[in-house]
Amino acid sequence: MTGRFASVLSSLWRSTASAIVLVLIIAALAIGVWIGRGPIRASQRADAVTAATQAPSGDSGAVQEYTCSMHPQVRLRDPKAKCPICFMDLIPVSNDGGEGGERALVMSTAAVRLAGVQTTPVVRRYPTAEIRLVGRVDFDETRLATISAWFPGRIERLLVNYTGVAVQQGEGLAELYSPELLAAQEELRQSARAVSSISRGGSDLVRDATRGTLAAARDKLRLWGLTEEQILAIERAETLMERLTIHSPISGVVVRRAAVQGQYVQTGEEIYAVADLGEVWVRLDAFESQLPWLRYGQEVRFTSDAFPGETFTGRIAFIDPVLAAETRTIRVRVNAPNPAGRLKPGMFVRAVVRARVADGGSVINDELAGRWISPMHPEVVKDGPGICDICGMDLVPAEQLGYVTDLSSVEAPLVIPASATLITGRRAVVYVRLPDQERPTFEGREIVLGPRTGDWYIVLGGLAEGEEVVTHGAFKVDSAMQIAAKPSMMDPTGGSGATGHQHGAAPPAGGGTPRQQPVPEDFLFSLKPVYSAYFEAQEALAADDLAGFRSAVADLHGALGRIRTAGVVGEPLGLWRRIDGRLRTDAEHVAHLADIVAARKLFEAYSKAIIEAADRFGHLGHLTYYRAFCPMAFNDQGAEWLQRQEQIVNPYFGASMLRCGEVRGRFEPRGHREISP
Numbered sequence: 001m002t003g004r005f006a007s008v009l010s011s012l013w014r015s016t017a018s019a020i021v022l023v024l025i026i027a028a029l030a031i032g033v034w035i036g037r038g039p040i041r042a043s044q045r046a047d048a049v050t051a052a053t054q055a056p057s058g059d060s061g062a063v064q065e066y067t068c069s070m071h072p073q074v075r076l077r078d079p080k081a082k083c084p085i086c087f088m089d090l091i092p093v094s095n096d097g098g099e100g101g102e103r104a105l106v107m108s109t110a111a112v113r114l115a116g117v118q119t120t121p122v123v124r125r126y127p128t129a130e131i132r133l134v135g136r137v138d139f140d141e142t143r144l145a146t147i148s149a150w151f152p153g154r155i156e157r158l159l160v161n162y163t164g165v166a167v168q169q170g171e172g173l174a175e176l177y178s179p180e181l182l183a184a185q186e187e188l189r190q191s192a193r194a195v196s197s198i199s200r201g202g203s204d205l206v207r208d209a210t211r212g213t214l215a216a217a218r219d220k221l222r223l224w225g226l227t228e229e230q231i232l233a234i235e236r237a238e239t240l241m242e243r244l245t246i247h248s249p250i251s252g253v254v255v256r257r258a259a260v261q262g263q264y265v266q267t268g269e270e271i272y273a274v275a276d277l278g279e280v281w282v283r284l285d286a287f288e289s290q291l292p293w294l295r296y297g298q299e300v301r302f303t304s305d306a307f308p309g310e311t312f313t314g315r316i317a318f319i320d321p322v323l324a325a326e327t328r329t330i331r332v333r334v335n336a337p338n339p340a341g342r343l344k345p346g347m348f349v350r351a352v353v354r355a356r357v358a359d360g361g362s363v364i365n366d367e368l369a370g371r372w373i374s375p376m377h378p379e380v381v382k383d384g385p386g387i388c389d390i391c392g393m394d395l396v397p398a399e400q401l402g403y404v405t406d407l408s409s410v411e412a413p414l415v416i417p418a419s420a421t422l423i424t425g426r427r428a429v430v431y432v433r434l435p436d437q438e439r440p441t442f443e444g445r446e447i448v449l450g451p452r453t454g455d456w457y458i459v460l461g462g463l464a465e466g467e468e469v470v471t472h473g474a475f476k477v478d479s480a481m482q483i484a485a486k487p488s489m490m491d492p493t494g495g496s497g498a499t500g501h502q503h504g505a506a507p508p509a510g511g512g513t514p515r516q517q518p519v520p521e522d523f524l525f526s527l528k529p530v531y532s533a534y535f536e537a538q539e540a541l542a543a544d545d546l547a548g549f550r551s552a553v554a555d556l557h558g559a560l561g562r563i564r565t566a567g568v569v570g571e572p573l574g575l576w577r578r579i580d581g582r583l584r585t586d587a588e589h590v591a592h593l594a595d596i597v598a599a600r601k602l603f604e605a606y607s608k609a610i611i612e613a614a615d616r617f618g619h620l621g622h623l624t625y626y627r628a629f630c631p632m633a634f635n636d637q638g639a640e641w642l643q644r645q646e647q648i649v650n651p652y653f654g655a656s657m658l659r660c661g662e663v664r665g666r667f668e669p670r671g672h673r674e675i676s677p
Helices: 002-053 109-115 179-198 204-223 228-236 288-293 474-483 521-542 546-560 570-584 587-592 596-616
Strands: 063-067 091-094 104-106 118-121 128-139 144-148 153-158 172-177 243-247 252-257 270-275 279-287 299-304 312-319 329-337 348-357 414-417 422-424 427-433 441-446 448-453 456-461 468-472 625-630 639-643 662-667
Touching (some): 091 109, 104 474, 172 270, 179 204, 204 228, 521 639
Antiparallel strands (some): 063 091, 128 348, 252 270, 279 329, 312 329, 427 441, 427 468
């Protein structure tokens, strides 16, 4: 009886304790909500009393509320408050935002100042595009010489018996013994004696025939490589030359030795190969999209890992007329001087070509105006007429070869800074400050953009020279347009004000799209460590961890070396090589990054390459990769990245604005197999 009573009491106690815990949890949640909302309500009540004092004196657009440029649904009246979502500083909301017409926004002077809006005039100028290429150093084919046997014989002695020896023109390389050489010498001597005896008598016919035989004997030895002095010595000497010394036809380096001492060689068989490395060719690979920027005669600057910090120069001498089907690239040949022989054939180089662009996207090349160039060797450039130092051809004006653009026939294009454009999908929007207005007035305008050249966009339509476009603070102006329910970057038709953190239309999910390339599963599997290292780098920057970022990038570069490309051919192989090259860029500088700001700039370049890889190749496993975007990164230029979770974890701001941004798309795992990452 006592045991049953104790069991009942124990059961009642457990039920009562559970109910008490549940009540305490609900009470704590209610108190937390009340505490969190209390300061905002108090601030709003206080601001309602002092709203009239917040407007700057002398400005008719009185500021009564403050909002977040990233979250326009937030409306507070405390100018010192922070956005409760992303913790950014608030900007003033002007009561006159509805003025100015359907596509114009009128702001107060104070609002423009607080929003940091800056404008730049639309100008005409020749912008410069930078085209980055990679390639390798190669021999100059015009400076290669093969030393071969001109008659059958045995190599009695090698005067140069290993590769890498520097030789001068005319220097002996090998001694060759040949019975045929002895016979030819004897034939020469007999012909010379016959001519001497016939000259003292005989008919003219016999005399001419004998002299012809002597000339033929001399030519035979001359074609075998004997000099005039050697031939005359044979005619005068009583003994024959048993060995013939083979001389180098050019100065250079012995790059190949194809025979050994004592070897019997046939006519035409190679003995040595000599290369003059005073000039080299740099063979670069250009993608189809880069071809419009390249022209004959353009100066090329390139670097090699062997000489950090040193820049070499050359000129484009040839652009292959045929596209390589396997890599979808075009071979570009650059002739470069190499007087000290520091550039070695086979070296990997990174090159930059700078092209000035005219109206319509045509490339201007006027740096050779008034100069004279060799048609065969474009690297030979002189200030006046003359002959080529290499081949002896007459130099011709650069204009005659098409290396110079006539500036009188082209016009500078309209350009605007790249930071002025808000691009979403196929639309490009800029905000133009209207002239002759009492208060700052900005009009949203769709424009037609041409190619981007560095920090500039060429404008094909929608703007006129002299108009001022917003280059800093454009996102804030666009947010104000959304708040005022006017057409904006996000909503070209206007309508209700923005109700969420929207910065752009989300593109379709990346997984399984028709853009994905057919590649072997083994290749996709080897990509997994690359993605994993990238995500570790992204999460390290979000945590403001520079050391963690360095470690993750080191892992990423290591994973790139283990990619299995067997079976990847054609366009997919060329695409991967381009992505791989972008991911390997500046690999040696990661360990020496000065601060996390530089790390985030480098991470942006990695993100572009990784997003392209995810878009074109996809990934294996069971995780979904999320494509995120922050429009405030890098002074409102905006930047994208990939992350493993759907909740925003911003690597460009870290703890200061960890949740700033939005998910713009997703990449589902490729295929139906579930493979753990």
